Amino acid sequence: MAEETKFERALLNIKQLKKGMKIISYIGFSQKYQSMDLETCTFVRHNFKDARARIIRQEKELDINVEQIAVGDTMKRIYKLPPDLKKLTIVTEKLVPALMHRGFLKFEVKRPISSQAAATKPPLTKKQVKFEKSKTQANKFVQQLKQNVSTHKKASAAVENIMDDARKGKVSYNGVKEYVDNITENASSEAMSAIMSLKESDQTYDHCVDVGVIFQTSYLKIIESKGRKSIFENEAKTLLGAFLHDFGKSKVPKDILDSTVRFERDSQEMQMMQSHPVFAVELLAGMGMSEDIINMAHYHHVKQDTTINSCYPKGVNYDEVIYETRLISIIDVYQALVGKRKYKKSWNPPAAMRYLDALAGVEFDMDVWDDFLQVMGLYPKGSLVELNDSSAAFVMNISEDDPERPQVVIAKNAAGDILTHHTLLDLQEEKDIEIVKDLDVMEVFGKDAMEVFSKINIS
Ligand SMILES: [Fe+2]
Ligand SMILES: [Fe+2]
Incomplete structure (x- = not known):
């Protein structure tokens, strides 16, 4: 009416x-x-x-x-x-x-x-226009994440398939091509990159997909903000290259690969595991991958300080490690920390960012880290934090001006109620609101984490 x-x-x-x-x-x-x-x-x-x-x-x-x-x-x-x-x-x-x-x-x-x-309503200020845009972006992010869960799952299964095929001697990336194109053209790699903090993932195949989508998102943002040219043929190749960074693991026996026990430092299993970057060189060359993509697979475990134990292969000159490889090496560790596994407690995204920040300049290239931090924020999108009123809020947008004060949405109030109406809070404006600690999404929402996040609808 x-x-x-x-x-x-x-x-x-x-x-x-x-x-x-x-x-x-x-x-x-x-x-x-x-x-x-x-x-x-x-x-x-x-x-x-x-x-x-x-x-x-x-x-x-x-x-x-x-x-x-x-x-x-x-x-x-x-x-x-x-x-x-x-x-x-x-x-x-x-x-x-x-x-x-x-x-x-x-x-x-x-x-x-x-x-x-x-007629008399005053026009929106620039700040208000920007905030309205942030709300739209945040809602879109939630919708895309929701829609991309099944794509993520299928892509992960496809990575497993091509690695299983390679184990049998059939080396090809055709099985993942469809997903690479689909994610690049229709899905949002950024929204997909937040999936890993909301649900369990495995250490090999989901890992490849997570690293891939975070790499594609952050790399494209970085080169755009720096006005640099991508070294990849196109956006799909950017994602494919990152998907394949651990392709050498297809030469590692599955029982070693899937093992959840930590191997002894000089054990045969550890040596086998640490050979995956070297295995990748020949495999990727055989698939016609570029030198740059091979560099990423070959050197993503090389640390800036090459004497560090966790650096392999040994004897590599860090100058040979290209920017893209230095970036994926950071993302590789970030995913390993944040990715939720059945057998270990995962890190909350902000805690992982602080940990990596401490390693920058020693294990990682400081400049590359700064670029990554700039696009991810100290509180990456999808992180759950506790505010000073004891409510639990999801980070929806990072702030370029102040990485400590992102835009958040309260998902659970201090009384413990899960909210059905959501308001976007810009902590740059709401000076009374403070983030007091990181929260573990699983501890707060359990198996409903993804559902709670998916229902966020900012008005
Ligand atoms: Fe690796
Ligand atoms: Fe990896």
Whole structure:
């Protein structure tokens, strides 16, 4: 049902009259009404028949019928216009110039409130426009994440398949091509990158997909902000290259690969596991991958300080490790920390970011880390944090100006209720709100984590 139009009264001058308004009284007149001549008198009597007039006659104010006005009277008001006088009460485009011509200058009108409100509503400030955009972005992020869960699962199964095939000697990336293209063209790798903090994933195949989508998202953002050129042929190749960073693991026996026990440092299993970057070189070359993609698979475990134990293969000059490989090496560790496994407690994304921050300059290239931190934020999207009112909030957008104060949405209030109506809070503006600690999504929401996140709808 259409909303009923409400009216309000207003005093307006001739220039403020708008179509759709209704004139109740004529209250301002040009000079010729100050001492009316015969022509003006006749005109008013004729056109405002049956209305009332307030006039000054011999310094006295009189309230009379329009028919009673006389030459020499000064017109103060014409009102109580009869309903059939529509041509002088309903404002049309034609009426305004006619009234102006006749010397009617001021009016009491009834005007629709809604149109008035719209007409006088001040335009949004730049800040408000930006905030509205943030809300739309956050809602879109939630929707995309929800839609991409099954794509993530299928992509992960496809990675497993091509690695199983490679184990049997059939080396090809055809099985993942469909997903690489699909994610690049239709899905959002950014939304997919938040999936891993909301549900369990495995250490090999989901890992490849997670590293892939985080790499594609962050790399494209970094090169855009720096005005640099991508080394990849296209966006799909960026994702494919990252998907394949652990492809060498297809030469590692499955029982070693899937083992959840930590192998001894110099054990055969550990040596086998640590050979995956070297195994990848030949496999990827055989698939026609570029030198750059091979560099990523070959050197993603090389640390800036090459003497570190966890650095392999040994004896690599860090100068040979390209920017893209340095970036994926950071993402590789980030995923390993944050990815939720059945057998270990995972790290909360902000805690992982702080940990990596401490390693930057030793294990990782400081400049590459700074680039990554800039696009991920200290509180990556999808992180759950506790606010100083004891509520639990999801990070929806990072802040470029202050990485400590992102935009968040309260998902669970201090009383423990899961909220169904959501408001976006910009911590840069809400100075009283503080993030007091990181929360583990699984501990707070258990298996419902994904559902709670998926239901976020900011109004
Ligand atoms: Fe690896
Ligand atoms: Fe990896």
